[in-house]
Amino acid sequence: MKLRKLFCLLPLLLLMGISMPAFSSNSNKKPSDSTSLAIRSEQILNRLKEIKGIDRSTLSPTERKELRKEVKDMKKEMKVAKGGVYLSVGAIIIIILLLILIL
Numbered sequence: 001m002k003l004r005k006l007f008c009l010l011p012l013l014l015l016m017g018i019s020m021p022a023f024s025s026n027s028n029k030k031p032s033d034s035t036s037l038a039i040r041s042e043q044i045l046n047r048l049k050e051i052k053g054i055d056r057s058t059l060s061p062t063e064r065k066e067l068r069k070e071v072k073d074m075k076k077e078m079k080v081a082k083g084g085v086y087l088s089v090g091a092i093i094i095i096i097l098l099l100i101l102i103l
Contacts, residue, residue: 014090014094037081040077040081041078041081044074044077044078047070047074048071048074051067051070051071054067
């Protein structure tokens with residue numbers, strides 16, 4: 001009976017270790033076309049270069065704060081545009097065990 005309970009709980013425990021990537025609500029801002037994505041990333045990089053070239057000592061504190069906020073928003077947008085694949089520790093362990101068993 002104990003063995004049967006173990007076999008019922010084992011798939012549940014394995015599924016708990018697998019995680020899915022969470023996307024923010026800003027994902028709908030991502031351009032669908034790769035050319036528009038490249039154009040937008042080029043615009044962001046140009047704007048970041050302009051911001052780096054600005055003499056910040058002449059700016060007021062509110063203007064500095066706005067520049068920092070703008071840079072943070074652009075970095076977030078670039079992260080969303082890149083995308084990525086996320087694996088949990090449990091999924092990595094399962095993959096390694098499967099590779100060991102297969103090979």
